[in-house]
Amino acid sequence: xxxxxxxxxxxxxxxxxxxxxxxxxxxxxxxxxxxxxxxxxxxxxxxxxxxxxxxxxxxxxxxxxxxxxxxxxxxxxxxxxxxxxxxxxxxxxxxxxxxxxxxxxxxxxxxxxxxxxxxxxxxxxxxxxxxxxxxxxxxxxxxxxxxxxxxxxxxxxxxxxxxxxxxxxxxxxxxxxxxx
Numbered sequence: 001x002x003x004x005x006x007x008x009x010x011x012x013x014x015x016x017x018x019x020x021x022x023x024x025x026x027x028x029x030x031x032x033x034x035x036x037x038x039x040x041x042x043x044x045x046x047x048x049x050x051x052x053x054x055x056x057x058x059x060x061x062x063x064x065x066x067x068x069x070x071x072x073x074x075x076x077x078x079x080x081x082x083x084x085x086x087x088x089x090x091x092x093x094x095x096x097x098x099x100x101x102x103x104x105x106x107x108x109x110x111x112x113x114x115x116x117x118x119x120x121x122x123x124x125x126x127x128x129x130x131x132x133x134x135x136x137x138x139x140x141x142x143x144x145x146x147x148x149x150x151x152x153x154x155x156x157x158x159x160x161x162x163x164x165x166x167x168x169x170x171x172x173x174x175x176x177x178x179x180x
Contacts, residue, residue, distance in 0.1 A: 045058060107134055123179075126147070
């Protein structure tokens, strides 16, 4: 395909622009990626995926993706942002009692490739535990002490409701009795 083609968005879903440099991007950030850098220190570059409100960036060094512009301005806002976001979203794959059935966590896909991970251990801490599904699955698989950490108070509250026998925290690990 030659020439510039405007990105196509249907029902809020982005499609890849034909120009991977996002030359047609008219969003609030200018330049290749607005001078943004990845957590690893390398620059973020446009992927060609754009919507009316954001575009997707990627770090060539580590593969991390980022949204431009970001939905929050600082790490301090993440707890409120994710609490509000997940307060309005229902859990997927819920059974009759609200607890998803089966092994839904992506962890088990990794276990298929690395079978040694299927051996239960003494302690597991799930960072970004969300509503606690992986914590529950690890407990069911025989792990003795399982805990979850997440910045979303709404998701931690839901995890505590779904899995009352497990421990969930919505604070920094340093503020918990967990090893760190």
